[in-house]
Amino acid sequence: MSVNLERPYFIFGIFLFVSNFIVIALSITGNDIYQTKESITLRGVALCLSIPLLLKTHWPKFLNKYSAIYWYICICFSISFLGLYTTLLNKGDIYWLFNCFVGLVWSFILLEKLEVIFVFFIGSIAALIIYKIFHGQIIWITPLHYTVAAIISYIWTIIFLSLFLTGKREIMEKITKEKINTIYTLSKAIAHDVNAPLSANNMGLELIEKGLKVGNKEGIMNYINKMKQYNNQSIQDINIMLSSININDNYKPDDWGDYFIIDCINNAIAAYDMIKLQKSDIYFLDKDNIHKDFKFLGSPTLLQHIISNLINNSFKYAGNNVKIEIFLNKENREVHIKDNGNGIKPEILKNLFSDYQTSYSTKVSGHGVNAKISPS
Numbered sequence: 104m105s106v107n108l109e110r111p112y113f114i115f116g117i118f119l120f121v122s123n124f125i126v127i128a129l130s131i132t133g134n135d136i137y138q139t140k141e142s143i144t145l146r147g148v149a150l151c152l153s154i155p156l157l158l159k160t161h162w163p164k165f166l167n168k169y170s171a172i173y174w175y176i177c178i179c180f181s182i183s184f185l186g187l188y189t190t191l192l193n194k195g196d197i198y199w200l201f202n203c204f205v206g207l208v209w210s211f212i213l214l215e216k217l218e219v220i221f222v223f224f225i226g227s228i229a230a231l232i233i234y235k236i237f238h239g240q241i242i243w244i245t246p247l248h249y250t251v252a253a254i255i256s257y258i259w260t261i262i263f264l265s266l267f268l269t270g271k272r273e274i275m276e277k278i279t280k281e282k283i284n285t286i287y288t289l290s291k292a293i294a295h296d297v298n299a300p301l302s303a304n305n306m307g308l309e310l311i312e313k314g315l316k317v318g319n320k321e322g323i324m325n326y327i328n329k330m331k332q333y334n335n336q337s338i339q340d341i342n343i344m345l346s347s348i349n350i351n352d353n354y355k356p357d358d359w360g361d362y363f364i365i366d367c368i369n370n371a372i373a374a375y376d377m378i379k380l381q382k383s384d385i386y387f388l389d390k391d392n393i394h395k396d397f398k399f400l401g402s403p404t405l406l407q408h409i410i411s412n413l414i415n416n417s418f419k420y421a422g423n424n425v426k427i428e429i430f431l432n433k434e435n436r437e438v439h440i441k442d443n444g445n446g447i448k449p450e451i452l453k454n455l456f457s458d459y460q461t462s463y464s465t466k467v468s469g470h471g472v473n474a475k476i477s478p479s
Contacts, residue, residue: 113157119156123149123150148180152176153181183226191231358402384424394433422444
């Protein structure tokens with residue numbers, strides 16, 4: 104039998120069936136002193152309601168559209184109504200108050216906050232009205248005020264306490280969602296960054312095949328060396344992105360430490376996308392200026408990734424004839440990367456680091472830059 108994952112029908116059905124069956128069995132044998140005939144009957148109704156939940160996967164198609172309504176009815180009756188009604192029947196005994204609290208916890212596991220408030224409001228009002236009709240005055244042996252208002256206030260106090268206790272669940276869901284979004288973005292980035300080296304390798308294999316036919320050993324060795332470089336570049340790109348994920352999870356990359364900025368930038372330019380021929384248009388104005396050099400705490404692989412992306416964007420949006428200059432500001436510990444392209448429109452630039460903002464449109468779409476900027 105497959106379980107519907109959209110709503111935990113099967114799991115809740117098992118809980119209702121087993122818990123009510125055990126209580127009814129103990130009551131019939133006289134081992135449960137807390138159950139009255141009326142509460143046993145109501146638990147029998149709850150047990151019967153659980154059976155369709157267990158058979159949810161076998162419902163006729165025309166009934167499936169009513170499954171959500173039946174789901175709320177089961178929770179409202181079995182947890183909200185039954186919890187308060189049996190508590191009133193037993194004059195507010197602490198055993199039944201605890202039973203109500205367990206029901207609240209179950210509700211917050213199964214439902215959203217507003218749904219819990221709605222279900223418990225309907226169930227509580229129904230329980231109070233029906234109890235007043237059949238039993239009249241509410242008798243409360245637990246040391247609380249004997250008024251309906253006090254009972255309702257007590258129940259809502261438990262609800263808000265449950266809201267507080269379930270706050271961690273929402274935090275964990277948010278963290279999980281962020282991790283899923285990060286993995287999705289990472290997979291797209293890996294596919295993008297390894298595409299060029301793999302394409303170059305395919306071209307290299309074709310050239311090697313031609314070289315074998317004509318016996319050009321020197322050319323073949325040259326192509327093999329190039330392919331090794333492309334493979335190393337792909338591996339390095341993946342390592343850089345994996346390092347980024349580790350940073351987001353509060354883990355530091357293996358190469359995290361203190362480095363001189365000039366060495367890192369020179370290495371980044373030297374390693375920049377070897378299949379491109381535009382390196383001659385990239386000028387690091389301070390590559391030999393030791394007076395402007397400074398140390399930074401971080402990962403050189405992550406820095407290389409940032410520089411590579413900025414250079415790629417310059418060539419993409421300004422064309423192959425773009426001139427790129429890199430220079431340092433030691434006083435503020437800044438790295439400046441400038442090109443002679445048209446730049447980004449001011450109305451786009453002001454929101455460039457927002458979620459889902461792209462560098463070429465004011466429309467909210469895509470994954471955007473969304474970089475974390477630090478002044479230090």
